[in-house]
Amino acid sequence: xxxxxxxxxxxxxxxxxxxxxxxxxxxxxxxxxxxxxxxxxxxxxxxxxxxxxxxxxxxxxxxxxxxxxxxxxxxxxxxxxxxxxxxxxxxxxxxxxxxxxxxxxxxxxxxxxxxxxxxxxxxxxxxxxxxxxxxxxxxxxxxxxxxxxxxxxxxxxxxxxxxxxxxxxxxxxxxxxxxxxxxxxxxxxxxxxxxxxxxxxxxxxxxxxxxxxxxxxxxxxxxxxxxxxxxxxxxxxxxxxxxxxx
Amino acid sequence: xxxxxxxxxxxxxxxxxxxxxxxxxxxxxxxxxxxxxxxxxxxxxxxxxxxxxxxxxxxxxxxxxxxxxxxxxxxxxxxxxxxxxxxxxxxxxxxxxxxxxxxxxxxxxxxxxxxxxxxxxxxxxxxxxxxxxxxxxxxxxxxxxxxxxxxxxxxxxxxxxxxxxxxxxxxxxxxxxxxxxxxxxxxxxxxxxxxxxxxxxxxxxxxxxxxxxxxxxxxxxxxxxxxxxxxxxxxxxxxxxxxxxxxxxxxxxxxxxxxxxxxxxxxxxxxxxxxxxxxxxxxxxxxxxxxxxxxxxxxxxxxxxxxxxxxxxxxxxxxxxxxxxxxxxxxxxxxxxxxxxxxxxxxxxxxxxxxxxxxxxxxxxxxxxxxxxxxxxxxxxxxxxxxxxxxxxxxxxxxxxxxxxxxxxxxxxxxxxxxxxxxxxxxxxxxxxxxxxxxxxxxxxxxxxxxxxxxxxxxxxxxxxxxxxxxxxxxxxxxxxxxxxxxxxxxxxxxxxxxxxxxxxxxxxxxxxxxxxxxxxxxxxxxxxxxxxxxxxxxxxx
Numbered sequence: 189x190x191x192x193x194x195x196x197x198x199x200x201x202x203x204x205x206x207x208x209x210x211x212x213x214x215x216x217x218x219x220x221x222x223x224x225x226x227x228x229x230x231x232x233x234x235x236x237x238x239x240x241x242x243x244x245x246x247x248x249x250x251x252x253x254x255x256x257x258x259x260x261x262x263x264x265x266x267x268x269x270x271x272x273x274x275x276x277x278x279x280x281x282x283x284x285x286x287x288x289x290x291x292x293x294x295x296x297x298x299x300x301x302x303x304x305x306x307x308x309x310x311x312x313x314x315x316x317x318x319x320x321x322x323x324x325x326x327x328x329x330x331x332x333x334x335x336x337x338x339x340x341x342x343x344x345x346x347x348x349x350x351x352x353x354x355x356x357x358x359x360x361x362x363x364x365x366x367x368x369x370x371x372x373x374x375x376x377x378x379x380x381x382x383x384x385x386x387x388x389x390x391x392x393x394x395x396x397x398x399x400x401x402x403x404x405x406x407x408x409x410x411x412x413x414x415x416x417x418x419x420x421x422x423x424x425x426x427x428x429x430x431x432x433x434x
Numbered sequence: 435x436x437x438x439x440x441x442x443x444x445x446x447x448x449x450x451x452x453x454x455x456x457x458x459x460x461x462x463x464x465x466x467x468x469x470x471x472x473x474x475x476x477x478x479x480x481x482x483x484x485x486x487x488x489x490x491x492x493x494x495x496x497x498x499x500x501x502x503x504x505x506x507x508x509x510x511x512x513x514x515x516x517x518x519x520x521x522x523x524x525x526x527x528x529x530x531x532x533x534x535x536x537x538x539x540x541x542x543x544x545x546x547x548x549x550x551x552x553x554x555x556x557x558x559x560x561x562x563x564x565x566x567x568x569x570x571x572x573x574x575x576x577x578x579x580x581x582x583x584x585x586x587x588x589x590x591x592x593x594x595x596x597x598x599x600x601x602x603x604x605x606x607x608x609x610x611x612x613x614x615x616x617x618x619x620x621x622x623x624x625x626x627x628x629x630x631x632x633x634x635x636x637x638x639x640x641x642x643x644x645x646x647x648x649x650x651x652x653x654x655x656x657x658x659x660x661x662x663x664x665x666x667x668x669x670x671x672x673x674x675x676x677x678x679x680x681x682x683x684x685x686x687x688x689x690x691x692x693x694x695x696x697x698x699x700x701x702x703x704x705x706x707x708x709x710x711x712x713x714x715x716x717x718x719x720x721x722x723x724x725x726x727x728x729x730x731x732x733x734x735x736x737x738x739x740x741x742x743x744x745x746x747x748x749x750x751x752x753x754x755x756x757x758x759x760x761x762x763x764x765x766x767x768x769x770x771x772x773x774x775x776x777x778x779x780x781x782x783x784x785x786x787x788x789x790x791x792x793x794x795x796x797x798x799x800x801x802x803x804x805x806x807x808x809x810x811x812x813x814x815x816x817x818x819x820x821x822x823x824x825x826x827x828x829x830x831x832x833x834x835x836x837x838x839x840x841x842x843x844x845x846x847x848x849x850x851x852x853x854x855x856x857x858x859x860x861x862x863x864x865x866x867x868x869x870x871x872x873x874x875x876x877x878x879x880x881x882x883x884x885x886x887x888x889x890x891x892x893x894x895x896x897x898x899x900x901x902x903x904x905x906x907x908x909x910x911x912x913x914x915x916x917x918x919x920x921x922x923x924x925x926x927x928x929x930x931x932x933x934x935x936x937x938x939x940x941x942x943x944x945x946x947x948x949x950x951x952x953x954x955x956x957x958x959x960x961x962x963x964x965x966x967x968x969x970x971x972x973x974x975x976x
Contacts, residue, residue: 225651225671230524231531232563232668241523306564307531311668390671396650397522398629402515406626411637412898 197377198365202355205380212387213395226393227316232307236297244294250287251330254280259352263345273343281338288331295327319389322382329375336371348372436709437733437744439753440620440640440784441683441702441893442762443692444772445613446882447790448844449699452579452611454478456691456700460615463690464677469669471537471562474574475676476691478613482590482824483577487533490662491776492591497527498660499623499779500716508717508780510626510658518629518654527657531668535572537562563668580609592827608793608821612828615691616663616676617775617783618642620707620731621716624675627658633673638896639704640784641678649673660779684896692891701885703760703892704753705767705784706733706744716780722833724777731782732767735760756894761881762786769870769878771840773829788882789825789837791844811845812867843868847879 216224230237257266258280266276302308302320312320337344351365365373386392460476479485493499497512512518512527531537540557548555561568580587587593618635622642625633632648633655635641644655644664651671655664664675679689683702687693692700708731715727733740735757744754757763765772765788772786794815815822815838822834822841830836846868853860865872881889945953945968955969 221647222670222672224647225649227671228651228653228666229668230528230653231666234524234528234530238524238526242521245523306566307561310564393650396630398519398631398650398652401519401629401631404631406510407622408625408628408631408634409637410634412896 194362194366197373198351198362199355199360201377201380202360205384206355209383209386213392216387216392224392224396225390226396227311227390229301229308229311232311233301233305236301236305240294240297240301242294243290244298247287247290247292247294250283251291254284254287258345259349262353263343263349266345276345277341277343281334284334285338288334291327292331295324299324315385315389319382319385319391322378322385323391326375326378326382329371329378333371333375336369340369342369342372344368344372348376435733435740435743437706437740437747437749438640438709439638439744439749439757440705440707441618441678442640442705442760442766442784442786443615443678443689444701444762444765444786444788446697446699446701446788447610447612448788448792448882449697450478450611450613450790451697452478452480453696454575455694455696456613457574459690459694460676463679465674467669468562469667470665470674471539472531472534472574473665473667473674475663475674476613476615477574478611480577480580480609481612481828482587482593482609483580483583484586484589486574487529487662488572489589489591490529490660493660493779496529496657496660496662498658498662499781500621500626501780502717502719506717506719508621508713510623511660512627512654512657515629518627522629522652522654525653525657528653528666529656529662531563532572535570535574535576536568537573538568538570580607583607583609592824594827596823596827610790610793612775612787613691614661614663614775615689615785616642616678617661617781617785618676618678619784620712620728620782621780622659623779623781624655624659624664627654628652628673629654633664636680639680639683641680641683642675643677643680644673644675646670646672646674660776660781661783683893684898686893686895688891688893698885698890701761701765701881701890703762704735704757704894705760705762706735706740706749706754706757707731708733712782716782721778721780721831724780725774725830725833725836728774728777728782729767729770732763734767735763750894750897753894756892759892761885761890761892764877764881769843769874769881771843771878773836773840775829776831777829778831787829788844789829789840791841791848793821794841795845795848811849812842815841815845839869843870843875843878844882846870847875847882850875851879851883 230241263273267273271279299320302312347364347367351361354360354364365376382391456476457474457478461474464470464475465473474486477486485491489495490498493511499511500508501511503509513521538559539562541560542557545555545557558567559570560566577583577586618641620640622633622635625635625642628649629652630648630650632645632650634643634645636643649672651666651673653666653673655673655675656662656666658664659675664673666672667674679687679691682689682693688700688702692702711731715724715731718724718727733744735741735744735754741754744757745751762772766786772788774783774786776783795811822837823832825841826832826834826837846864849864850860850872852858865875868875870878945955948954952971953968955966957969960966
């Protein structure tokens, strides 16, 4: 890989992806809240969704959690609380493989119903296909990475993680990123491509997980005269008895 | 006391002929779009029957509405907030499209483009979801006029426990129509079920709406509504529901279903209620008491203290006087002949029904009685187990007495009028025997039989005086002149130019002092006629 290409893959692409990711979300929020939805197909098909959707989503949450631990949290911090490399790798391999199994079962069920159930297939727009295929590629590579690295034991926390955090500090270490096995590199690039298209797809629904429903009063009133309704989760009392007006 | 106003509807089921005009006009106005093929904000069901979607009334199956927990507190039947968030990827209570019926259309091109031949060309049904050939097997109007009832109607949840006594054979069957729209409940479980907070109840008139920009398609409103009157648009991925035609209501016009109702059986008007009592009423321990509990929530608009409190809580004066003239208040609270649909769901629904006397009196006539002898009619009403218990399952959570009282009152109205028409005499005690005075029965007769357009629809216009100011304050993303019909769009704007300078009448001359100290003529208010003093500087002043 020439130096120019390396620079592109490990510095330019990430920054482009981050910029598009942020600006794209702002644009989408301002101009297309009407299109901001999960596009559920449960109405059309529910027997397969019953297993596929929870397995995929909960498996993905586990995978995201693993990425946060492995990439965002510096190795020194983890070792400072007494978890050495061996223990960490054992944990990450086992938990990662479990998460990978959940995701792979879920994604297989979901992909099968999207491809072979006509009612679901009919709802799929071109941008959905792009997003879902890219997501499938990234998930597949991620699972392969986890499986390959379980016996290999490559310590990405001293290479990829350092490079990734360096991106935010403004001094990305290209050499470190290039030291990792190819499968890691391809997985990372696929991830940047996914972030690049994220704001323009149904994936935006991920940011709308309605956690604040736990604190909200049950019945929402809105008045014409009282100004805009308070944005969810901001200010005001957080919890009331059912139906008590706020 | 915290009075709030609610736009409410009453439907007189005796008058419904099942023509579906309400459904058709509603469909044309609101859901004539891709993604809403199966969506009926208004539909008309034949009862007994399964309904739309299938068996929606069975909350043990669908878990819609509210229930009481072990301590007697109100909770959503489908479970609490945490359970909802955890099951957000698969809502276990969502009806499938097959419960509504796969919406179909026809490949009309096959017919139009068929080559000349000896056989009539035909178009096969195709699914509106996939475009593929399909055989239809269910739909919004599948059971019209008891179609298929011998095989299916016994599955009607309202017939639970009555199957033994119900006869679906042609000669012995009874039926009536039940037009349904969103109930715009006082304690809406769809709003409570929406994790996104996109659904809300309007403070001014109680209409329940979905904010299309904030809906994220989590689908819990669909399953949370026990009446299944929130639908999922499969194209946009958003929930949609009956809007009570709010743009028409705001303009003082009846909903499109009411406007076009051939039988003129719908009434629209305001109900004032005490918002502080809503929860207590919804949490009434015995579900058969829920009707009375909901009645206790309503406020009498003729009570001066109610009027005072209403005005204090911001209800405009003309709305309070509209509440006094409300036909809904008359039918629900004064005459007590309208009943809520399935009060046992604890949502305090606000579309009420006058139960049909006709299926009952049909049977009465078949038994050889006639309306001239109300005491015989009463006796027969009492002896009829069906359909009285069926009506009670629909409207009073099974309490037969309440339905019987309503039907007796309706029978008394008929008896009095019949006697008047034929010059017969009725017993003086007749009105009192149904808990009414002669005047009340006469008022009720007028309201049920001859109420004109303006009597059936008493709808005060929305007060939007402040809306523009708020818009200017909060939505500066666009030019404030570019409102519909505003000056930026080539219109005169909400505030006419001639009113721009206070005190200027169109055509009236007016002058003002500008910063140069000189008196100027104000051209803005000038219509070109009359004099224009100070339009030009006086000679020599430059």
